[in-house]
Amino acid sequence: MGFGFTRGRRRLPVSLLAVLACSVAVDGFINGPVSYAEDAGNLYNTPFDIRSGERYFERQCSRCHGFDAKGNDETGAPDLTGRLNRASSDAGIFNIIREGIPGTAMLPVAADVPDATVWQLVSYIGSLRYDPSSVDLAGDADAGRELFNGRGECSSCHMVNGRGGRMGPDLSRIGENQRPEDLLDALVDPNADVDPRWWTLRVTGPDGETREGFRMNEDSFSLRIMDADEELWSFPKNRIQSYDRIEESTMPSYDQRLSEDELDDLVAYLFSLRREITE
Amino acid sequence: MKRITRIAQLTSATALFCSAALLPFASLHAQETSQEQPFTSVITPAFTPVTWERLMNARNEPENWLMYSGTLDSQRYSLLDQVNVDNVDQLELKWAYQIPVIDRAETVPLVVDGIMFITEAPSNVVAVDAATGREYWRYDHDLPDDLRICCGRNNRGVAILGETLFMSTLDAHLVAIDARTGNLLWDREVAPHETGHSKTAAPLIVKDLVVTGIAGGEFGIRGFLDAYDPETGELVWRTYTIPGPGEFGNDTWSGDSWQNGGSPTWITGSYDPELELIYWGTGNPGPDWNGDVRLGDNLYSDSVLALDADTGNLEWYFQFTPHDVHDYDAIQIPILADIEVGGEQVPAMMWANRNGFYYTFNRATGEFLLGKPYATVTWASGLDQQTGAPIRVPGMEPTYEGVLVSPPIVGATNWYSPGYSQDTGLFYVTSFDGEQEFFKRDEDFEVGERYTGGGGRYTQPMDAFHSSIRAIDPSTADIVWEFPIMPRSSAGITTTAGGLLFSGTADGYFFALNAESGDELWNISLGSRVHAAPMTFAVDGEQYVTIAAGNVVYTFGLRD
Numbered sequence: 001m002g003f004g005f006t007r008g009r010r011r012l013p014v015s016l017l018a019v020l021a022c023s024v025a026v027d028g029f030i031n032g033p034v035s036y037a038e039d040a041g042n043l044y045n046t047p048f049d050i051r052s053g054e055r056y057f058e059r060q061c062s063r064c065h066g067f068d069a070k071g072n073d074e075t076g077a078p079d080l081t082g083r084l085n086r087a088s089s090d091a092g093i094f095n096i097i098r099e100g101i102p103g104t105a106m107l108p109v110a111a112d113v114p115d116a117t118v119w120q121l122v123s124y125i126g127s128l129r130y131d132p133s134s135v136d137l138a139g140d141a142d143a144g145r146e147l148f149n150g151r152g153e154c155s156s157c158h159m160v161n162g163r164g165g166r167m168g169p170d171l172s173r174i175g176e177n178q179r180p181e182d183l184l185d186a187l188v189d190p191n192a193d194v195d196p197r198w199w200t201l202r203v204t205g206p207d208g209e210t211r212e213g214f215r216m217n218e219d220s221f222s223l224r225i226m227d228a229d230e231e232l233w234s235f236p237k238n239r240i241q242s243y244d245r246i247e248e249s250t251m252p253s254y255d256q257r258l259s260e261d262e263l264d265d266l267v268a269y270l271f272s273l274r275r276e277i278t279e
Numbered sequence: 280m281k282r283i284t285r286i287a288q289l290t291s292a293t294a295l296f297c298s299a300a301l302l303p304f305a306s307l308h309a310q311e312t313s314q315e316q317p318f319t320s321v322i323t324p325a326f327t328p329v330t331w332e333r334l335m336n337a338r339n340e341p342e343n344w345l346m347y348s349g350t351l352d353s354q355r356y357s358l359l360d361q362v363n364v365d366n367v368d369q370l371e372l373k374w375a376y377q378i379p380v381i382d383r384a385e386t387v388p389l390v391v392d393g394i395m396f397i398t399e400a401p402s403n404v405v406a407v408d409a410a411t412g413r414e415y416w417r418y419d420h421d422l423p424d425d426l427r428i429c430c431g432r433n434n435r436g437v438a439i440l441g442e443t444l445f446m447s448t449l450d451a452h453l454v455a456i457d458a459r460t461g462n463l464l465w466d467r468e469v470a471p472h473e474t475g476h477s478k479t480a481a482p483l484i485v486k487d488l489v490v491t492g493i494a495g496g497e498f499g500i501r502g503f504l505d506a507y508d509p510e511t512g513e514l515v516w517r518t519y520t521i522p523g524p525g526e527f528g529n530d531t532w533s534g535d536s537w538q539n540g541g542s543p544t545w546i547t548g549s550y551d552p553e554l555e556l557i558y559w560g561t562g563n564p565g566p567d568w569n570g571d572v573r574l575g576d577n578l579y580s581d582s583v584l585a586l587d588a589d590t591g592n593l594e595w596y597f598q599f600t601p602h603d604v605h606d607y608d609a610i611q612i613p614i615l616a617d618i619e620v621g622g623e624q625v626p627a628m629m630w631a632n633r634n635g636f637y638y639t640f641n642r643a644t645g646e647f648l649l650g651k652p653y654a655t656v657t658w659a660s661g662l663d664q665q666t667g668a669p670i671r672v673p674g675m676e677p678t679y680e681g682v683l684v685s686p687p688i689v690g691a692t693n694w695y696s697p698g699y700s701q702d703t704g705l706f707y708v709t710s711f712d713g714e715q716e717f718f719k720r721d722e723d724f725e726v727g728e729r730y731t732g733g734g735g736r737y738t739q740p741m742d743a744f745h746s747s748i749r750a751i752d753p754s755t756a757d758i759v760w761e762f763p764i765m766p767r768s769s770a771g772i773t774t775t776a777g778g779l780l781f782s783g784t785a786d787g788y789f790f791a792l793n794a795e796s797g798d799e800l801w802n803i804s805l806g807s808r809v810h811a812a813p814m815t816f817a818v819d820g821e822q823y824v825t826i827a828a829g830n831v832v833y834t835f836g837l838r839d
Contacts (some may be wrong), residue, residue, distance in 0.1 A: 088732075159462045230459055232326065
């Protein structure tokens with residue numbers, strides 16, 4: 001196929017359509033009548049509103065949620081670019097921004113912040129996602145599923161909906177937070193972006209035995225791994241002889257293993273993996 | 280003194296498992312000490328699958344705590360004795376785990392071969408190293424934003440079979456989670472949450488079934504107990520706790536009231552592998568305080584049900600409080616033990632009920648053997664000594680103006696686990712001597728809305744009431760000793776072969792008593808309400824005791 005690992009050197013198997021909804025006519029009147037969260041829709045969704053929302057987000061929200069809105073483990077602020085756990089509608093997002101989430105660090109915006117500003121923020125957060133049905137993928141998800149469970153041997157390491165291996169991330173909902181081009185990158189260049197959970201630690205314990213496994217957790221004084229036999233181990237750092245950290249993926253690149261069409265199929269399948277939402 | 284050196288270097292090695300590529304990696308030498316430290320083992324043992332045989336013999340592996348109540352007989356009695364009456368005052372904090380979502384923790388963790396599984400509000404579970412409290416993995420359950428729950432965002436624990444955990448969730452689902460990774464294996468809707476169903480209790484594994492109850496007695500649900508296939512999540516049987524039309528007992532509900540009669544099953548039951556009977560308590564009939572719309576005994580509310588494990592068929596039942604109008608759920612955990620009653624060895628079941636009476640039954644037949652009040656009771660003057668039926672005091676039903684009754688709505692006890700020690704032969708319960716004005720209100724049933732028909736009001740401050748741990752002789756129902764606590768506790772009880780009884784208080788203490796005498800041996804202030812039962816386990820030969828208080832799970836062990 002002759003393409004490298006660098007993002008963008010290969011044609012993307014997708015064409016992203018209509019990421020931003022601009023079709024609803026609005027008056028652009030940002031200090032206009034107060035909107036209520038029970039309202040049918042968000043009137044503040046022009047590109048101008050989204051930009052205003054983004055500026056407000058960067059100033060007020062990014063300290064916890066990150067400049068890229070991808071969240072922050074330390075603050076506990078969730079990634080806002082994928083499917084949201086606590087709100088399934090614009091009104092739900094509005095209510096969370098307006099009222100906060102009790103018992104968490106998510107405080108309400110100040111009472112004197114106009115509803116219009118909150119709706120702009122809702123529009124910005126909405127712009128971070130796109131409707132999967134608007135994505136036209138080249139591959140065939142059914143063929144991708146067969147590949148995943150068959151010749152690709154993906155399911156020997158990855159679980160989907162409770163079936164598969166433990167040697168890689170559970171992919172049951174991978175389509176919710178990953179764009180198709182990200183999925184393709186991960187297939188052809190697994191080492192480009194490895195979650196530290198899937199780094200490998202090689203630990204020589206106090207008994208002189210060396211054990212290797214996925215880095216389930218590492219903190220200042222201890223570490224925990226799952227080894228190749230899927231056994232869980234926990235070590236205090238001050239009692240082990242040494243440990244090595246391998247900040248690489250254990251997944252092979254599928255660049256040469258699968259054809260372009262097969263990769264497209266696999267991407268289509270992975271992108272289809274979402275939790276069914278029953279509203 | 281500890282000298283720490285840290286050296287970083289680059290080297291290379293082959294990658295693991297799948298990849299054949301050569302990969303660069305950073306090497307970190309661990310913190311080294313200037314002096315060699317002796318060790319026995321510092322490695323948490325890896326866990327092996329929890330078979331049904333292991334669950335049946337859970338008492339004989341006391342280093343583990345394999346189910347909510349410790350063993351199938353729910354005695355909460357551990358054979359561990361390293362911590363005992365002579366050294367319990369040497370307990371010290373070993374670690375604390377802070378639950379990230381602020382709510383109240385009612386969890387009883389499980390420990391399997393050095394790995395602890397803790398449930399968190401609202402419906403999450405985390406796996407940690409039981410010796411350090413440090414995390415392996417966590418599972419966060421997605422919840423809808425229109426939950427209907429009566430009494431807080433609680434979860435009391437998981438069950439384990441094989442390598443799979445089973446957890447109830449607030450949106451009335453049952454989920455199966457891979458115990459090694461936290462991956463969701465299946466997610467089954469037990470009942471729609473929009474209609475007021477929810478789930479908070481730990482399931483019970485019975486053979487190859489996941490047995491699990493339902494909450495929602497304050498929302499006019501029709502209660503049931505379910506059994507699911509652990510592999511697929513398919514429903515194997517469902518037994519309604521309110522008989523349908525044509526079934527025995529349906530005529531104990533006037534009109535159509537059986538359809539919204541509550542009788543939920545919101546705490547974990549027990550199991551006798553020899554009799555092959557599941558024992559499970561049921562909650563109050565609904566609406567709670569207005570019985571006018573549901574005339575009759577309201578079977579099987581406020582009862583203990585004995586069910587065939589394979590089919591869910593009802594083998595026998597005993598109703599503690601017929602036509603309850605005081606919210607006296609029989610949501611207590613049945614304790615099973617073979618004891619001597621009247622000179623005869625009996626397969627007994629012990630039960631201190633929310634209604635203020637203690638009962639001993641023959642669990643094989645359901646026969647009532649003996650019973651009497653263990654706390655202040657004014658709604659009934661006693662029990663019929665033949666049948667165990669309450670002898671009601673007239674004029675104690677709630678009125679529009681209010682009527683003063685003991686026990687109050689929270690009960691003489693409630694859902695919090697009682698305990699039984701095989702060494703002392705005593706049954707232990709957290710008890711409350713209180714009273715409350717009960718009110719009746721007229722309410723129409725609306726799907727998904729609270730349906731309680733009244734409520735209660737204290738006429739005195741809580742500190743005016745008496746609360747205690749009571750030790751009861753199950754062969755006589757006599758109170759052998761009591762230990763006062765303030766003001767009202769919702770903590771469970773665990774006893775050990777070390778002669779100890781562990782429990783907690785509403786004002787934030789965790790304490791140990793001498794199980795024989797009730798003498799105080801040790802206490803520590805944990806700073807927030809204990810709303811859970813203690814459990815004990817061992818890792819690498821060291822015994823630990825764990826209790827959740829406030830939003831923190833604390834684990835204690837003996838001073839090194």
